[in-house]
Amino acid sequence: MRRSSSAAASAAHLTSQRIAADVAAFKKSGGRIEVLGNTPLRPYTSRSTTRKATKVAPKAAKGGAKG
Structure with a gap:
């Protein structure tokens, strides 16, 4: 049985x-609420919002390897 609104x-x-x-009553008896x-x-928090992994492309070395 449904209740009416x-x-x-x-x-x-x-x-x-x-x-x-x-x-x-709690406050009157001396209780404190934090x-x-x-x-x-x-x-x-939204289900439609998801973390998307982004791939970072490595930077291409100009002029060859240094070392």
Whole structure:
């Protein structure tokens, strides 16, 4: 059975209210929350973006070998 969009929104709102109440109670009891920065796990997150290996052609020596 599918939920209607309003029922899903209501459930999400109740969850949001519950989390907000839990955080407020935690802070009131002396708890501290450390907010961390964004740490990307991988440099390329999009599946369409891939690393393409590029081949670097060796530079041709002019005038023969030196040595």
